[in-house]
Amino acid sequence: MNFMQLFGRKSKSSTIAKQRLKLVITQDRFDVDEQLVTRLTHDLAEVLAKYFEFSMNSVQMSLKKAQDGNSYILVADFPYKKATKHPSIKG
Amino acid sequence: MGKVIVVTSGKGGVGKTTSTANLGTALALIGKTVAVVDADVGLRNLDVVMGLESRIIYTSMDVIEKQCELQKALVRDRRVEGLMLLAASQKNDKDDIQPEQMKSICQRLTVNYDFVLVDSPAGIERGFQNAAAGAEEAIIVTTPDVSAIRDADRIIGLLQNARVEPINLVLNRFSPDLVKSGNMLDKSDVLDILNIELLGIIPEDEAVIASTNRGIPLVHSTSSSAAQAYMRIARRLSGQQIPIPDLHAKNFFSGIMEWFSRKR
Known part of the structure; x- marks a missing residue:
């Protein structure tokens, strides 16, 4: 919990509602495994964390219908503050 | 030939029946046959919301079983020229009707009526599938809360797969005051999530309860x-270009004006 969360104004409940909705709807639209998006987000985060510094709370995954109407576009937003100083590739 | 529009939502209690009753009446009031x-x-429930419950003799089940024309x-x-109700059977259940049978009824109605509005049950099962079977277009009714919007998104997906087009949104029970205080999703948030065209916004209005009480x-x-909002939606459905006004939160003066104009 950061300073703003402790002493600043609480987030609007409508903002929280929108974030939560976007996530569940993304999961709903994948008609395969419900946990797929959650697992994918964590896997992507694990890789990206080697190169960028970001907060998991700011990560947003969404699914959009493509122009052709038949396929989907997966959009992963990882807003980062800065690049990690010494990226190292493990494994 | 008229067109068949299914009024649906996924979640129950968001205003499908109220919207069907009011849009049907509003379309008839502007001269359409419905x-x-x-x-x-x-x-x-459409019969009680419209105040026609004492006059139901036959239902769609009787038509399907060829008990009546x-x-x-x-x-x-x-009360208005050109408005008819086809009631549902209360003794049967949803599995007693096939989607093809509902489709046939709807298609036959388009011969004599400009608009056929089908009030869908909640859910995504057979009842919804029956309601949507004959529909060319859909109106999704939702309130600005998470459960209703999530369910609406599911229904939109099912309708898109069934090639129902266009699918338009009616945002019901909208409160500009709550949006202003940050406790209700705004119009733009809902549209951003659901990604369909907005047909109209119905403000939260106590008059809805009294109207249902009276039938x-x-x-x-x-x-x-709310009545004015439904009338505007009916005009849009009939092809008129009516802008969707922004609803504003109450301020000191509008609060006083409302207090004086309220029926007591």
Whole structure:
């Protein structure tokens, strides 16, 4: 919990509602495994964390219908503050 | 030939039946011929919301079982020219009707009526599938809360797969005051999530409850803001270009004005 969360104004409940909705709807639209998006987000985060510094709370995954109407576009937003100083590739 | 529009939502209690009753009446008030069809077999309510419950003799089930002619099963709303109700059977359940049978009824109604509005039951099962079977277009009714929007998104996906087009949104029970205080999703948030066209916004309005109590659809009087919103939607459905006004939160002066104008 950061300073703003402790002493600043609480987030609007409508903002929280929108974030939560976007996530569940993304999961709903994948008609395969419900946990797929959650697992994918964590896997992507694990890789990206080697190169960028970001907060998991700011990560947003969404699914959009493509122009052709038949396929989907997966959009992963990882807003980062800065690049990690010494990226190292493990494994 | 008229067109068949299914009024649906996924979640229950968001205003499908109220919207069907009011849009049907509003379309008739602006001179269209309308048949409203209750597709909620076993849990019918469109008849009571419209105040026609004492006049139901036949239902869509009787038509399907060839107990009566379609035209004879329709109940005429005597308060407005050109408005008919086809009630659902209360004794049967949703599995007693096939989607093809509902489709056939809807198609036959389009011969004589400009608009056939089908009031869908909640859920995504057979009742919904029956309601949507004959629909070319859909109206999704949702309130600005997470459960209703999530369910609406599911329904939109199912309708898109069934090639129902266009699918338009009615945002119901909208409160500009709550949006202003940050406790309700705004119009733009809902549209951003659901990604369909907005047909209209119905403000939260106490007059809806009184209207349901009396069995007189709101639009018979244009004094309430919800009735005015339904009238605008009906005009848009009939092809008129009517802008969607922004609803504003109450301020000190509008609060006083409302206090004085309220019926006591």
